[in-house]
Amino acid sequence: MAALGKVYLIGAGPGAADLITVRGARLLAQAEVVLYDALVTPEMLALCAQAELISVGKRSGQRSTAQTAINQQLVECAQRYQMVVRLKGGDPMLFGRADEELRALEAEGIEVEVVPGITTALAAAAATKQPLTRRGVARSVAFFTSSTAPGEPDHPALPATDTLVQYMGGREAVGTATRLLAEGRRPDLPVVVVENCSRADQRIRRLTLAGLGEGLDATDGPVLVMIGEALQLRLHQPV
Amino acid sequence: MAALGKVYLIGAGPGAADLITVRGARLLAQAEVVLYDALVTPEMLALCAQAELISVGKRSGQRSTAQTAINQQLVECAQRYQMVVRLKGGDPMLFGRADEELRALEAEGIEVEVVPGITTALAAAAATKQPLTRRGVARSVAFFTSSTAPGEPDHPALPATDTLVQYMGGREAVGTATRLLAEGRRPDLPVVVVENCSRADQRIRRLTLAGLGEGLDATDGPVLVMIGEALQLRLHQPV
Structure with a gap:
């Protein structure tokens, strides 16, 4: 089995494409696959046009089964790709359900890095x-x-x-x-x-x-x- | 008298040069003059090497007279330059004394734009x-x-x-x-x-x-x- 990829949990910021961090934009341009939320804007996704794009369409209030499915998708992506981005509206660590994704990835021994976003x-x-x-x-x-x-x-x-x-x-x-x-x-x-x-x-x-x-x-x-x-x-x- | 310049209140983020926003980095590279805090790092200032750099060396806890002097410097810069950046560590709107600088600039009719930073x-x-x-x-x-x-x-x-x-x-x-x-x-x-x-x-x-x-x-x-x-x-x- 190939080595596990690395997952970057990146905050997209509020929506405008130039309100992501320089680090976040650079990583997006290198991603092989990007799993993104409903709140991520099309202009933000233009920063990772080279990547496979997967909408995980989560909005606040959705049931937790949806989160479990996202966790599973993240793990599967890290098994198939070296450079995985999980792109979240705002900042991942504030109302971003990051805890659940971090736990799922860590349980499989997958490396994670977090890049903050403008909340x-x-x-x-x-x-x-x-x-x-x-x-x-x-x-x-x-x-x-x-x-x-x-x-x-x-x-x-x-x-x-x-x-x-x-x-x-x-x-x-x-x-x-x-x-x-x-x-x-x-x-x-x-x-x-x-x-x-x-x-x-x-x-x-x-x-x-x-x-x-x-x-x-x-x-x-x-x-x-x-x-x-x-x-x-x-x-x-x-x- | 020449037209007044515009002042950009920009959040530098926590310190790493690539944790500023894309918008903030672009504006820094266009600035004629940058007034920066003690908490802004040298690697961040490398993003505005073309600009005149003015250290306003404020740290939390300093007396308010220092803030008055900064306000005055900002107004004078907007009278002399078209593109003025006020660069603050973190985000300008959270523990950044932005209120006082905004009031001083607005009282003189100077246009201000705020660019958020990673707090x-x-x-x-x-x-x-x-x-x-x-x-x-x-x-x-x-x-x-x-x-x-x-x-x-x-x-x-x-x-x-x-x-x-x-x-x-x-x-x-x-x-x-x-x-x-x-x-x-x-x-x-x-x-x-x-x-x-x-x-x-x-x-x-x-x-x-x-x-x-x-x-x-x-x-x-x-x-x-x-x-x-x-x-x-x-x-x-x-x-």
Whole structure:
């Protein structure tokens, strides 16, 4: 049997092809096979046109059997190819289910390297020009998501940080707003909602915690919701 | 008077020259002048060898007058050059004092664009192969730091997230451990300490919350401390 290949777990970043790291782009151009998520954009895949492309089409909320199948595909690719890339939207180590893929590969003795990616919260902060921390105002940030695991409570305590960022936060963020208001956070606390961050169809909405509590239009793409005093527009900030 | 230049606030990432984004690297190569932090590495500055390089040598904890001087330098550069880069270690929007620089530039009507960078926590997660979230175990993460602003309390409440990441967390993290133990977190909770993340002299230490509470050796470079059940070594994980 041939030597096992190496698997690179690479963060694609939020979507724009030039928001991947230089290291990630170089490795993509060398890959023999690339297994990619539903959130990876076509322009990103143009960076690995030489590779066999396998869509593993996972979206958040899908059942865990799908993850088991991805794990198995990764192992099989490392048995057939020397240079395997697993390309994930955002960063692999934050809401990326990397733990499960690492375990499956390590159990077979397959070497893995992880290349970080720009997580959507930071791309959204850049796109909106709203820092997530502010001296004297916000010096802690939490990234969280609603439950997608069976058996987990749907509503754990909300992080009591200065800034809150909810990933995959469309309708779920309305519930977050309701709970934060009940906890006594002020109704006019700034909220910024970013859809399809860094892509051509990026959409930015500015509202308040009370406004978010009243609901959010249905959306197609990934939604990130940022809440906190740090999100206040600056005096001369162009909108 | 000539038209004002444009300022790019760019995240350099943790240090390795190929962990900047493709967009960041391209803009660096076009810059006329680059104002860079103490944490930006020489290999990163090789990407903008054509530019005038200005060290603004800021380290966390320095007095705010230094920041005022940086703001002023940025404005002056935009008055003299068309293409100005402000290069910051990590990501500009997370513990990067971006708010103050954005305000100073916007007050003068200077156009600013922000390019995100790999924040150290995600580079450390990649380097140690420890995801910060884990299905069924950890679905919220907080990034925080100790106070550096005069008048701020030194010890606000610690975030009650599943995973905690303390930036600039050398000695300060010992106090964090003591407080978490007092709050009832378990003494054998995994802790990973990463110094000089992604650089040639990177150092990774694995300990427990109780061990961190007993102290941490003095270090030279930037230190990141990650705490939580998600940091547990996996069964077959190579160390």
